[in-house]
Amino acid sequence: MLACLVKNGTGPIDYTWHRNTVQEGTVPVAEGNGSQVLFTAVNRTHIGWYTCTGKNEVNQETSDRVYLDVIYGPDDPVINIQPFAISESGFAANEQEEVTMTCLASSNPPCQYVWFYNNSQIYSGQMYVISKISRSQTGTYTCLAQNSHLNTRTQLTISLTVYYLPDGAPTCTALARNNYKDVALWCSWSGGLPPARLRWLKSSDAESDIEAYSNVTRIKRGAEIRNDSSYTCIISHPGLRGDAVCRTTVSVPTGEPNCSVVATAQNEYIMLSCELGGGLPRVLLDWDTNGLSDSKESTNIYVIKSNASYNGKLFTCTALHPLNANAKRCQVRLESPSLETEQNQLSIMEGGSIQLPCQLTASNPSSKVLWYDNKNSLITQDSAKYGVQQQGHWSNLTVRDAEWNVDGGDYQCSAVNAVGNAKVTVKLIIRPHPTPPNVTISKLMYTKQRTEVDVEWMTKGAGNLTGFIVQRQVSKRSAGKSFPNTMKVDNWDNVINDIEPEIRGHKLGGLDPSIVYAFRILAVNHRTTGFPSEVKTPADPPFNAYPAVIGACLGGMVITAVVMLVVFQYIVRNRDNNPRLHDLFFRPAPAEAREHISSPEDAETAADIEDPESNNAPAASSPEPAPVPSAASGSSAAADGSPQLTSAAAAISQLSAAVPPDDSPVNVTITVTAAP
Structure with a gap:
């Protein structure tokens, strides 16, 4: 009950009640009756601001x-x-969309909200947002509203289905049916939620639309279809913003089947x-093998044992297609190899190279051409003697550096395949x-040291030449001697090959x-070697003793002069100890044999000898110099009958007589001339 009381005022007083709300504004209260308002069953519509207005004949007032x-x-x-x-079961959402769920329950005071997913609490709040919903979030969602003041609660559960597209992309194609007489237009996009709805558009007024979910098929007769005809399939799904389109074109393969x-x-x-x-649709290929092979599309490989x-x-091989009224065919014939050669016999000079040709004229399946040498051995590609060159159906065998009595003979050209073989001989x-x-051999002579030998030769008769070969071996005269193991008697070694x-x-x-050698020479014409020359051993060089004799004479004279000089020097230095020996060689000459001074230079020299002061010594201490015999008197005999020195000895005596009596060294020069 709401009561309104006026403290002062003259009656009669009329009372009016008003309620003010945000939604309704100010409205009169119907239940108002005088100064009191009585609500017998209060409800949420009674919520609001109430005012009471009192009015008499003089004035009116409104309460707070x-x-x-x-x-x-x-x-x-x-x-x-x-x-x-x-x-069908509730609400739906497309995968990857943002989904917002809002829960609203009237309550005063406002209630609290709790969200549950499949009975598991997931969120607290009035609005639950899923930014990118996925197919795994399909299920039931429950909103629980509770009034904590009254401790009351209510709830609501909904079912949410998440739609998603099938995996991949839709497929449209044409398939052969009814033994490759009809064409089946097939459109498919399986999976997803809900299944995609597929529909082939009709291509003529006589046709009707064919619609199905996940896949749809339309059958058409091949004879009614034109080449390169295009057909369209319309695809619908809640996850698509608009319908999708899938097209296919029915066409005939170009060309003919290829058999190999x-x-x-x-x-x-x-x-x-x-x-x-x-x-x-793809062409069907079938080998005519009485049912032994399987039919396959586009490619058919049939394997049989050789x-x-x-x-x-x-x-x-037969090729079938619905748009072809007549089948296409190709054929293959199996053939054993067949070989040919331009020439069955070829010749070449020794040392040259030659090609042996061979042609494979037929072989199905193809075969590889092989060559066999004159010893019936297989020739490989890495052979140094032979070379094999393949070009198209031709195979050429190259024989290099042909040798006489080695490379001549029959060469085999061979080919083998799964149904036979063939050979041809060249x-x-x-x-x-x-x-x-x-x-x-015209000359064969050792040098002085016997480590080299000079050889000369000449040819006899006519014939072409390309060089000479010099051979040697150990002579039988050295057979009893020791020599290196690599050198054997009767074993000719080539010393030089490229003369x-x-x-x-x-x-x-x-x-x-220390070894006596034997030599021989052979002439060479390319690979052909001539008969060897006669076998010869080198001769010793001629003996020449003249230079040795001259050398020995000169050496003896020089040695004799040196010995005489040493003896004379000894006698001069030891004259006091051996006076007789000294006098024997250096006896003073008589006064008349002395040399007369006949020139001013001789006079000055004699004066210097006779003057005692010229030597800065007393005259008594200077011994009388020994007389120097002249060359003229060198061959005469002495006064006492002793023999005189020869001209060379006289010269040595004169030099020795001029030597001072002391033991100081004496320089003597002796010149000897020998005639050859």
Whole structure:
């Protein structure tokens, strides 16, 4: 009850009640009756600000506001979902969308909200937002509203389904049906939630739309379809913003089927291959093998075991397509190898190179051409003697550096495949060069040290020459001696192999002086070696003793002069100890034999000798110089009958007589001239 009281005022007084709310504004209170208002069943509509106005004949007054608050709730909640979509079981949302769920329940005071997903609490609040919802978040969502003042609660549960597109992309194609007479237009996009709705658009007024979920098929007769006809499939799904389109084109493959045959590495199996790519539907390929092979699309490989009985057999491959009224075919025939050669016999000079040709004219499956040498051995690519060159159907065998009596003979060109083999023989003849002329040794002589030998030769007879070979061996005269193991008697070694044909002489070195060698020379014409020359041993150089005799004479004279000089010097220095020996060689000459002074220079020299003061010594202490015999008197005999010195001895005596009596050294020069 609301009561209004006027303290002062003249009656009668009329009372009026008003309620003010935000939503309704100010409205009169119907229940107002006089100064009191009685609400027998209070509800939420009574909430608001109430005022009472008293009015008489003189004036009116309005009371202060009073607020009536009614505690209630919560009511049953309501859930709103954005974006809004309805499914068969409740609400729906597309995968990867942002989903907002809002819960509202009337309550005073305002209630609290709690969200549950599949009975598990996930959030507290009035608004629950999922930024990118996924298919795993499909399920039930519950909003719980509770009034904590009244301790009351209500709740609401909804079902949310998350839609998602099928994986991948839609597929549209054309398939063959009814033994490749009809075409099935097939459109498919399986999966997703809900399944995609597919629909082929009709291509003529006589057709009707065919619609289905996940995949849809339309059958058309191949004879009614034009080449390169296009067909459209419309695809609908809640996860798509608009309908999707898928197209396919029915076409005939261009060209003809291609048939080929290959064999395995060891020719154990034969593989028949048939191909025809392109087109839609794809072409069906079938080998005519009485049901032994399977039919396949685009490519069909039929494998059979190798057998010589297949030689010449014809295999046919048939290609079927719904748009072709008549089937296309290709054929392959198996053939054993067939070989040909331009010449069955070839010849070449020794030392040259030649090519042996061989042509593979037929082989199916293809085969590799092999060559065998004159000893029936397989020729490999890495051979140093032979070279094999393959170019198209031709195979050329190159024989390098042909040798006489080695490389001549029959060479085999061979080919093998899975149904047979073939061989062809090419005969190669090697012609030697003509024999060169004979050789004769004209000079064979040791040098002084016997480590080298000079050899000269000459040729006899006519013939082509390309060089000479000098050979040596240990002579039988040295057979009993010791020499290196590499040197054996009767074993000829080539000393020089590349002597030019115009040369007729050479010096050979590297000889052992203790070994006697034998030499011979051979002429060479390319690879042909002539008969060896006669075998010769080197002669010793001629003896020349003249220089040795002259040298010995000169050496003896020099030694004799040196010995005489030493003896004379000894006598001069020891005259007091051996006076007789001294007088024997240096006896004073008689006064008449002395040399007369006949020139001023001689006078000055004699004066210097006779003057005692010239030597800065007393005259008594200077001994009388010994007389120097002249050359004229050198051959005469002495007064007492003793023999005189020869001219050389006289000169030495004169030099010795001029030597002072002391023991100081004396310089003597002796010149000896010897005639040859």
